[in-house]
Amino acid sequence: MRIDDGTVREITFDRPDVRNAMTAAVARELADALADLDPANHDAVLITGDGESFSAGGDIEAMAEREETTPEAYERVRTTLGRVAENALSAPVPIVAKVNGDAVGAGMSLVAVSDFAYAADSARFGASFINVGLVPDMGATAILPRLxxxxxxxxxAFTGKLIDASEAADLDLVNETVPDDRLDDRVGELLETLRDRPTANIGLAKEAIHDNLGHSWGDGLKQEARLQSMAYDTDAHEEGVDAFLNGRKPDFDS
Structure with a gap:
């Protein structure tokens, strides 16, 4: 992951060979990058991906190698993916997702917890966790129903289906879709607008909006991590990972 710090902190997933899949280390680095934002120094955060994908979500090969107990999985989810969502939702500056390609699994969750999302026409979106026997995470179960x-x-969440950028815009998952070659310009226009606004006040408005949704993000993220840690210990997860790595369709018993 590359981080270019300026008045706009630019975060770029830079593993295009694996469609910018996230490991636990990448999630921790992302959480850290969203943790120390200051309206006095930053106007916004821009998140995007190298290559043809925004992010394919969790790294399946890393999942296959992982050996942990359910309590260990809970702690990892809370301190990585849950922390990314918590820091994005509570960041005192606006988070902008420039969705240059497919946003799947945790990649779609990251789009959902961002304050703005602009997508290339070619981008696709999917809460594909169920395809590897998992529960949506990185804040998806807390924010997607509201969004x-x-x-x-x-x-x-139950089917793992993909939707195109046009449907994502109709659902308000993204603010707008634009031709692929116009994405940089459109996001640049938004960032110029945000630079002209009082960032600290944007942070206050964001906090008020989130507080007034009526539920605690923290409680939702704890519940999400609890269920995800249980999902990691299921046969369905093991089957989904094995099927993915061997290029076959998973055979889930139930």
């Missing part, structure tokens, strides 16, 4: 609605959240 795109309960039924659509269940449809995406």
């Amino acid at each position: 795109i609605g309960l039924r659509k959240t269940k449809e995406l």
Whole structure:
């Protein structure tokens, strides 16, 4: 992951050979990059990916090698993926996702917890966790029902289907879609607008909006981590990972 710090902190996933999949180390680095933002020094954060993908979510090969107990999985999820969501949602400056390509799994979750998201027309989105026997994480279970609605959240979470950028915009998962070759310009226009606004006040507005949703993000993230740590210990997860790595369709018993 590359981090270019200026008035806009630019964070770029730089593992295009694996579609910018996230390891636990990458998630920790991302959480750290979202933790020390100061409206006096930063106007916004920009998150994007190298190559043709925004992020394919969790690194499946890393999952296959992982050996941990359910309590260990809980602690890892809370301190990595959960911390990314918590820091994004509580950041005192706006978070902008420039979705240059597919945003799947935790990649889609990151789009959801960002304050703005602009997507290339070619981008696709999916809460694909169920395809490897897992529960949506990185804040997805807390924010997606509020953002795109309960039924659509269940449809995406229970089926793992992909949707195109146009449908993502219709659902309010992204603010806008633009031709691929216009994405940089459109996001640049937004960042110029944000530079002209009082950043500290944006942070206060963001805090008020989130507080007034009526539920604690912290409680939601704890519940999410609890269920995800349970999912890591299921046969479905083991089957999903094995099927992915061997290029076959998973055979889930239930």
